[in-house]
Amino acid sequence: MPKLKLSISIFLIFILIVSFSLPCFAEETTYVWSSDTTPVNSNVTENNIQNNRSFNTDAVLTNSSNSNDNSLNLESASAILIEQSTGQVLFEHNCHEQLRPASVTKVMSILLIMEAIDEGRLSLSDTIPCSETAASMGGSQIWLDPRETLSVDEMLKAICVASANDCVVAMAEYLGGSEEGFVQMMNDKAKELGMNDTTFKNCHGLDEDGHVTSSYDIALMSRELLAHHPQVTKYTTIWTDSLRDGKSQLTNTNKLVRSYKGATGLKTGSTGLALYNLSASATRDDLSLIAVIMKAPSTKVRFAEAQKLLDYGFNTFSFRQFGKKEEIVKSIHVTKGVHSSVDAILSETAGTLIEKGKDKNIEQNLLLEDTISAPIAAGQKLGEVSFTLDGNTLSTVDIIAKNEVEKLNLFTMSKKVICSWIDLLRT
Numbered sequence: 001m002p003k004l005k006l007s008i009s010i011f012l013i014f015i016l017i018v019s020f021s022l023p024c025f026a027e028e029t030t031y032v033w034s035s036d037t038t039p040v041n042s043n044v045t046e047n048n049i050q051n052n053r054s055f056n057t058d059a060v061l062t063n064s065s066n067s068n069d070n071s072l073n074l075e076s077a078s079a080i081l082i083e084q085s086t087g088q089v090l091f092e093h094n095c096h097e098q099l100r101p102a103s104v105t106k107v108m109s110i111l112l113i114m115e116a117i118d119e120g121r122l123s124l125s126d127t128i129p130c131s132e133t134a135a136s137m138g139g140s141q142i143w144l145d146p147r148e149t150l151s152v153d154e155m156l157k158a159i160c161v162a163s164a165n166d167c168v169v170a171m172a173e174y175l176g177g178s179e180e181g182f183v184q185m186m187n188d189k190a191k192e193l194g195m196n197d198t199t200f201k202n203c204h205g206l207d208e209d210g211h212v213t214s215s216y217d218i219a220l221m222s223r224e225l226l227a228h229h230p231q232v233t234k235y236t237t238i239w240t241d242s243l244r245d246g247k248s249q250l251t252n253t254n255k256l257v258r259s260y261k262g263a264t265g266l267k268t269g270s271t272g273l274a275l276y277n278l279s280a281s282a283t284r285d286d287l288s289l290i291a292v293i294m295k296a297p298s299t300k301v302r303f304a305e306a307q308k309l310l311d312y313g314f315n316t317f318s319f320r321q322f323g324k325k326e327e328i329v330k331s332i333h334v335t336k337g338v339h340s341s342v343d344a345i346l347s348e349t350a351g352t353l354i355e356k357g358k359d360k361n362i363e364q365n366l367l368l369e370d371t372i373s374a375p376i377a378a379g380q381k382l383g384e385v386s387f388t389l390d391g392n393t394l395s396t397v398d399i400i401a402k403n404e405v406e407k408l409n410l411f412t413m414s415k416k417v418i419c420s421w422i423d424l425l426r427t
Contacts, residue, residue, distance in 0.1 A: 072312060074305050077275075077295035078215040081309040083317065083353045084223055084281070084288035086395075090313050090353075095216040098197050099294045102269030103140065103163045103253075104277045105205030105213075107221050108186045110159060110267075113171055114229035117152070122175070124153040130170050133179070137165040139206055139271075142248055144170065154243055160235035161250045163268065165204040172203040179203055193220050207273045215292040222266055222279045222290050236265025236281075255303055256280050260310065266290070270299065280306040287319040287353075321351040322364070322387065322395075329399050330368060332382065336408050337374030343402040344368060344382050352387055352395035363388050368399055376405040 070093045078099060081091040089095075116122035128151070130144040140163040144150070150158070155171050158164035169179055176182025179202065186200040197214035205211070225232055239258050241250045252258070253268040262284040269277040276296040282289055291309035296302035323329075329344045354362075368383030376382075379400050386396040 072305075072308055074293075074308070075297055075301050076293045076305050079291070079293050079305065079309060080215040080219050081289060081291045081313050082219045082223065083313070083319070084226055084283075084290055085319070085351070086353050087223060088353045090289075090317065091309060092216070095219075096197055096214050097294075098212040098214055099277075100207060100211060100271065100274035101205055101213045101218065101294070102207075102271045102274035102277050103165075103205040104218055104267050104269035104279050104292075105200065105203065105211070106159055106163065106168055106269075107218065107225060107267050107279055108189065108200065109168050109172065109182075109203045110156070110232060111221060111225045111229070112175065112182070112185055112189060113152070113156065113159075114225065114232055116175055118229060122152060124151065124156075126152045128152060128155055128170050128174050130166065131173055134166045134169040134173065137169055137204065137206075139163075139165045139204070140253070141166040142243065142250075150243070156232075156235050157238065157241060158243060158250065160232070160265070160267075161238050161241060161252045163253050165206065168204050190217070190221070193217075193224055195220050205269050205271070205274075207271045215294045218277075218279050218292045218294070219290055222281065222292070226264070226266070226281055226288070226290070233264045236267070237263070254278070254280070256282075256306065260307060264288075268302075276302040278302045278306050280310065282310050282314075284314055285318065286321060287314065287317065289313040315356075317353055317355055319351055320354045320362075321349065323350040323385075323397075325349045326402070328402070329366070329385065332369065333371040334376065334405050335371060335373045337376065337405040338408055339405045342372070342376055342382075342405050344399045345402045346385070347379075347381075347398040347400045350385060350387075350395060350397040354394075358389070361389050362394070374405045375407040376401050378402070378404045 072091065074093055078094040078097045079092070080089065080095040082089050113122065117124065127149040129149050130146050132146050135144050135146050142158045142162060142164045144166040150167070155167045158167040159171070172179045172182035176185055182203055183200050186203065190198045190200065195213065195217035197212070198217045199210055199212055201208040201211035237257055238250070239252050242248055243250065254265065256263045257265070260282060262282040264281045264283055266279045266281045274295065276293075276299050278293045278296075280291045280293070289310055291306045291313070293302045293306050293309075296305060323346050325348050326345045329346060331341045332344050334340055334342050365386050365388065366383070367385070372382065381398050381400055383399040384396055385399060387394045
């Protein structure tokens with residue numbers, strides 16, 4: 001028996017040496033993509049910008065050719081419509097004009113609260129005290145008492161549904177140490193997101209000189225909130241609810257939540273100087289849109305024009321998904337590695353915004369080698385897949401290695417022999 005095990009070990013070493021000297025070949029998995037440019041039965045807008053990577057929620061918004069033409073005949077001073085996942089601008093009208101945001105300001109306040117929750121600095125069950133300052137806020141409020149506390153969950157509900165100024169100030173003081181400290185956090189985040197038209201002076205949106213933003217910047221922060229913290233829609237889609245054991249009734253200030261199919265939020269705002277503002281979001285058939293209206297002459301107009309923008313988007317465009325994140329594209333042969341193959345997977349979900357009626361025009365291109373030499377790191381870029389229309393790149397996604405493949409050498413050969421020997425002894 002010992003001689004048999006020794007013979008098996010020698011045989012294993014021989015096999016490993018041969019494997020190290022010659023290319024290793026593995027069976028291929030089914031291709032998800034084709035390396036040729038066979039057209040795909042899809043639709044696409046001809047106005048998409050080249051190299052717009054799908055689902056890149058960190059990028060600034062990309063422009064379309066519909067800028068500032070006001071072809072939808074809006075009465076509002078400023079407006080924009082974007083697709084959420086790509087950031088593609090589908091319509092814009094004076095989108096960089098600096099205007100007063102009113103309570104749409106709270107989109108940034110909510111964003112910072114959700115970030116704190118996701119990072120573990122805040123829990124939905126944490127209790128938040130109310131200061132005299134918070135209790136004294138005017139405008140929309142739930143009449144907080146300095147002697148009471150509410151949970152973060154209850155605060156978020158009051159802010160998202162009833163636009164409660166007292167609650168957002170209480171949250172700001174808790175997270176920022178003071179409202180001023182929190183406002184600095186808001187401006188820092190605005191800078192990080194590329195909101196170059198924005199200066200925040202407070203966390204609630206009541207009129208204050210110099211407190212300005214643009215519809216473009218509101219779209220940026222709305223996209224950031226919805227893309228990175230989708231759980232916020234648990235609050236922004238509430239139509240009616242209550243607090244304090246049913247003693248305080250809440251009704252959403254965003255009427256589209258009740259009347260518009262697929263509405264997911266997001267925030268209203270109005271003051272005597274700002275007039276009527278709205279960031280409205282909705283999702284239908286995997287297409288998510290954000291419409292921003294600023295300085296509408298009436299509340300009726302802001303909702304009607306936000307709906308007009310959303311209708312335009314859903315009627316004109318669709319979102320085509322080509323593959324999901326971590327989906328296997330191909331199994332690639334590996335030479336001089338401890339494994340003979342590695343799975344090549346999509347680094348992100350591949351998809352693009354497409355204009356309805358543009359069938360059979362998209363071409364897909366796969367840049368990926370059939371063979372690669374070890375060592376290979378997990379997550380290492382192996383190639384990319386892109387989708388084009390009339391020479392313009394609509395979407396590009398990296399293809400990466402699913403797992404690590406070490407290079408075959410004396411150490412790894414010995415390691416493999418030892419593992420094989422242990423397995424043999426267990427039998």
